């Protein structure tokens with residue numbers, strides 16, 4: 058499925074607030090991700106940033122007036138060609154005009170003529186933002202289906218602190234990704250386990266592995282973009298969980314199991330990507346172990362198998378496991394699928410640690426008696442989209 062900002066036509070409206078300079082960085086990020094960006098600036102925006110900035114970043118003309126080339130009716134053409142419109146930053150004035158249907162310049166006429174999804178990212182002084190007038194206008198726009206990307210709290214240009222800073226670039230990009238991705242998982246509950254676990258044997262030492270959680274994070278992000286309600290059970294990792302996902306942090310195999318039993322049972326789809334530690338020390342020393350003893354004598358026992366426990370209580374959940382294998386991938390993966398009562402399993406070749414931490418990976422999906430789909434070698438976010446396409450396809454046929 059083609060989705061996301063890559064190759065998409067984005068119409069960016071820039072209005073006259075100090076945060077207009079951040080729209081330039083956003084434009085650059087969109088262009089780098091392969092989006093085709095048209096920019097409309099209001100006259101007030103031009104006081105903060107020159108149109109040349111956006112023209113240089115997009116390598117396209119920037120539109121500032123209804124009257125530059127009236128024979129081309131730019132407000133209609135621009136919104137007809139766009140797949141999504143984002144106004145960032147959106148001033149109180151722009152929000153009020155859109156709520157009231159006022160159309161007296163290029164941007165407001167274009168917004169009124171738009172039939173594609175509209176996202177509005179307010180940025181203004183905190184008092185102006187909190188005013189009833191602004192909040193009522195935003196409520197009207199929300200009711201009409203506009204996506205409001207709420208401003209953030211922090212330092213404001215006038216030296217005050219409060220809610221009014223333009224949403225972060227990451228949130229703006231994620232909003233566009235979501236609006237451009239078909240909501241094929243809308244109404245579905247998805248649970249995903251991700252990351253390593255840590256099994257401690259004293260207050261400062263533990264056994265773990267090199268998993269980063271990147272695959273599970275990419276799958277959670279993609280499911281949220283497709284409209285699912287996602288819970289991510291995430292072990293210790295440096296990576297940030299995705300936006301728009303409920304993240305439950307866990308540390309040990311036991312806490313991963315507890316969280317899975319509390320949050321994954323009854324979901325529509327559960328995917329277990331976590332590299333749960335297979336063994337844990339049988340004893341935990343309350344004080345840091347001293348080196349005097351010479352040899353470190355630690356005994357290990359097996360940890361609970363989170364996925365097998367979910368398989369035993371599967372119900373209607375479509376349960377997908379991962380199989381980290383170094384040899385006989387298909388045979389070992391199918392064996393795990395049967396043992397853990399899974400609907401499908403993804404074989405991940407970890408010989409030479411190919412799957413751990415890296416951005417790229419190579420996956421093959423197996424299901425049923427002979428279902429097999431090679432998802433190829435690609436970056437983890439591309440593989441996440443392919444895996445969700447495959448899961449949706451299998452579920453649609455069953």
Ligand code: CTP
Nearest residue numbers: 329330331332333361362363364378379380381
């Ligand atoms: N898994 C789990 N809990 C464990 C071990 C594994 O939930 N304690 C899940 C993993 O998230 C993965 C699947 O089980 O989805 C298979 O994990 P893998 O490490 O490939 O296999 P193991 O079951 O640990 O078996 P082995 O190490 O013998 O290959």
